[in-house]
Amino acid sequence: MDAALTHADDRSDQFVGELKDFLRIPSVSTDSAYADDVERAAHWLADHLSEIGMNESTVVATDGHPIVYAEHVTDPDKPTVIVYGHYDVQPPDPLDEWETDPFEPTRRNGSLYARGACDDKGQMFMHVKAAESYLQGEGEPPVNLKYVIEGEEETGSMAVGPFIEEHADRLDADVVLISDTAMFSEDTPSIVYGLRGLAYAEITLQGPNRDLHSGNYGGAVDNPANALGRIIAGLHDENHRITIPGFYDDVIDLTPEERETYADLPFDKEAWMDALDIDDVRTEGDYTTLECLSARPTLDVNGLWGGYTGEGAKTVLPSRAHAKLSMRLVPDQQVADIYDKLEAHLEQEVPDTMSFTMRRLHGGDPVLVDPSIPPMQAAKQAMGEVRGTEPVFVRNGGTIPVVATFQDTLGLDSVLMGFGLDSDAIHSPNEKFGLDRFQQGIQAIIRFHQHYADMNA
Numbered sequence: 001m002d003a004a005l006t007h008a009d010d011r012s013d014q015f016v017g018e019l020k021d022f023l024r025i026p027s028v029s030t031d032s033a034y035a036d037d038v039e040r041a042a043h044w045l046a047d048h049l050s051e052i053g054m055n056e057s058t059v060v061a062t063d064g065h066p067i068v069y070a071e072h073v074t075d076p077d078k079p080t081v082i083v084y085g086h087y088d089v090q091p092p093d094p095l096d097e098w099e100t101d102p103f104e105p106t107r108r109n110g111s112l113y114a115r116g117a118c119d120d121k122g123q124m125f126m127h128v129k130a131a132e133s134y135l136q137g138e139g140e141p142p143v144n145l146k147y148v149i150e151g152e153e154e155t156g157s158m159a160v161g162p163f164i165e166e167h168a169d170r171l172d173a174d175v176v177l178i179s180d181t182a183m184f185s186e187d188t189p190s191i192v193y194g195l196r197g198l199a200y201a202e203i204t205l206q207g208p209n210r211d212l213h214s215g216n217y218g219g220a221v222d223n224p225a226n227a228l229g230r231i232i233a234g235l236h237d238e239n240h241r242i243t244i245p246g247f248y249d250d251v252i253d254l255t256p257e258e259r260e261t262y263a264d265l266p267f268d269k270e271a272w273m274d275a276l277d278i279d280d281v282r283t284e285g286d287y288t289t290l291e292c293l294s295a296r297p298t299l300d301v302n303g304l305w306g307g308y309t310g311e312g313a314k315t316v317l318p319s320r321a322h323a324k325l326s327m328r329l330v331p332d333q334q335v336a337d338i339y340d341k342l343e344a345h346l347e348q349e350v351p352d353t354m355s356f357t358m359r360r361l362h363g364g365d366p367v368l369v370d371p372s373i374p375p376m377q378a379a380k381q382a383m384g385e386v387r388g389t390e391p392v393f394v395r396n397g398g399t400i401p402v403v404a405t406f407q408d409t410l411g412l413d414s415v416l417m418g419f420g421l422d423s424d425a426i427h428s429p430n431e432k433f434g435l436d437r438f439q440q441g442i443q444a445i446i447r448f449h450q451h452y453a454d455m456n457a
Contacts, residue, residue: 001450007137008129008442015129015442016112016435018048020105022087022121023114029065029088030155038151041087042066045128045149052132054147062159065151069167072131073144079456080144080173081449082412084402085124085180086153089116090427097429110435117433119426123179123418124149126438130445142453146173150402153180156362157401164402164409174456175375176406177448179441181396181418188266189387191379192416194395195403196294197329197366199338200302203228203346204322207354211307212317222353224321225306231349232323235299240284242299242327244345250332252368254295261392262290294397298328324361328397335363364401369413374455379417382447386440417444 008015027041028034042059049057049070057070065088073080092102092115100106105114116122127147134141148171150160164171184190205224212221237243254262267290273281283292292298306321308314327338343358350356369376371393383391396416403414419441425431 001138001142001446003137004130004133004141004446005137005443007133008439008446011133012439015125016107016438018129019112019122019125019438020114022048022125023105023112023116024103026092026103027088027116027121027151028091028154029152031091035065038065038088042068042151045087046070049128049131049147052128053135054131054145057147060163062152062163064155064159067151067160067163068147068149070147070149071145072135072141073146074140075144078142078144079175079452080146081452082171082173082176082406083127083145083147084149084176084178084406084414085127085147086120086150087124088151088154089119089121090154092429094429099430102429102431107435108432111432112435112438113430113432115431117431118420118424119431120153120180122433122438123420123441126179126419126441127177127445129442130449133442133446134449141449143449144173146171153400153402157364157405158362160402161405161409164405168410171410173410173412175452176403176412176414177375177379177445178400178403178414178416179418179445180400181398181416182420182422182424183418184265184392184394186421187389189383189389189391190394191371191376191383191391192396192418193369193371193376193393194295194331195367195416196297196395196397196399197333197335197364197404198399198401199327199329199335199342199363200361201325201327201339201342202322202359202361203325204320204357205231205350205354206320206357208317208319211319214315214317217317221317222351223317224354225318227351227354228304228306228321228323231346232301232304234349240282242297244299244341246341247297247338250334250337251297252331254291258295259291261394262288262295265290265392265394294395295330297330297333298326300326300328302326328399329366331366331368333366335365339363362401364399365404365408366399367403367407367414369415373413375413375415375452378448378452378455379415379444381451382444383417385447386444415448417448419444 102115303324307318
């Protein structure tokens, strides 16, 4: 391990330069105008993995964007680690809010600013450089490595699930290692043991066969926008609990120990609200802000439209109204079951004066991992050594759909050892990644592989 750590230290500037080259490729997966760039990013990464000495590296075509698969497997007696990440990025919009070009990485105040710097090119690239440090510094890593790097995470990970199912035998392994999450704070490193799931739907209420003059028809024809507003308003009660019948049936509540851990975390609620320019929070019942941010289910309107939204006035009674809804789920809620319950509830609430449709867009099941298992403890040791303080185990409010896929299809737990921060502005203008954390991440991954191998010796 020492030679690998030295290799990483000696080449830190080189690693940053290579990351810059990678970030210059605008691999925006959600916009077809960038399709060639997404393909180019996949080939760049596969070529780079070959150059550092992986036994195999290839670009696998899918019905969507390609998956990069690479491996270095040398000894069946070694534990095998699957490394998952994604090379696609969010759109850079709004461009006028970026201080520098989002696809021309800029080093400023100890951070690298670019779209994808943290989510997830920068964090995924730490794993590539950790592998290089073993291959070129030690000759061999202490574990077998298999890399699954997808190009559609930002658009729902449609291809990676079928890829995992099709290649289940080839992906035989002991654990999955992922860096696509944030630490609790700069001073409180953390490892994620729980992720919320996601069920995302689009609903449409259809009224009359065309938009109508509100003066000629208002008062007699039911307005879909009014009806949709009433329905949405009724999806929460006065305690901000979701009113869909059966929604909470399968929710595993927090244990007293988990609630104590939440209470001990250094969270400044007032500073958090100030950063958002809000005066108060709206949480469920007596659950705390932190608990509601990561360990309780949610239902939120992500988009709402219908009728006339242009400049000035147009007295229109809209023929239809639409909303996009996302529901963050917690163990043991299941996506399909929640979709069914939402649809059944909406069918009861939609007035007889109009029709209703619901599209199930995409989702992922929630996940919990036992923090006491060896790979989680190896991650805790590795992160603690490079950060200088013992990390805590926390839940994360976001969703990484592939984590549930690895668990359900391959029976593998995932270690979520991320080095991002909420202040890195992922999905926002001026995304960045601290270069100290980039280097520490490489060192922690190197240490993880050794510690995990030692635990399996």
